[in-house]
Amino acid sequence: QVRVVESGGGLVQPGGSLRLSCAASGRVFTIYHMGWYRQAPGDQRELVASITISDSTNYADSVKGRFTISRDGPKSTVYLQMNSLKPEDTGVYYCRVTTYGPNDYWGQGTQVTVSS
Numbered sequence: 001q002v003r004v005v006e007s008g009g010g011l012v013q014p015g016g017s018l019r020l021s022c023a024a025s026g027r028v029f030t031i032y033h034m035g036w037y038r039q040a041p042g043d044q045r046e047l048v049a050s051i052t053i054s055d056s057t058n059y060a061d062s063v064k065g066r067f068t069i070s071r072d073g074p075k076s077t078v079y080l081q082m083n084s085l086k087p088e089d090t091g092v093y094y095c096r097v098t099t100y101g102p103n104d105y106w107g108q109g110t111q112v113t114v115s116s
Contacts, residue, residue: 009110022095
């Protein structure tokens with residue numbers, strides 16, 4: 001089992017920045033992939049960015065050049081640095097942790113609101 005906890009959301013003006021954190025605990029040695037997803041009201045959950053244990057990254061086209069995903073392996077933590085935020089980035093951001101098996105574990109989500 002893996003426990004996933006997100007933090008760092010909040011209210012920010014357009015053009016601002018936020019940094020989200022996702023901390024995994026438990027059987028973290030089985031993790032091989034971590035990712036950030038977001039869900040706006042009325043929309044489906046979508047991939048924002050992901051990273052593997054070999055630090056291979058993948059980004060949604062809408063966030064390329066603005067968001068950066070990174071990983072602190074020893075701490076089993078993944079970060080999402082979000083710059084130049086836009087109102088359309090608003091939503092609940094979820095962390096997904098995938099372990100060998102495979103098994104998926106999700107956090108409870110953190111709200112990001114971009115508004116003036």
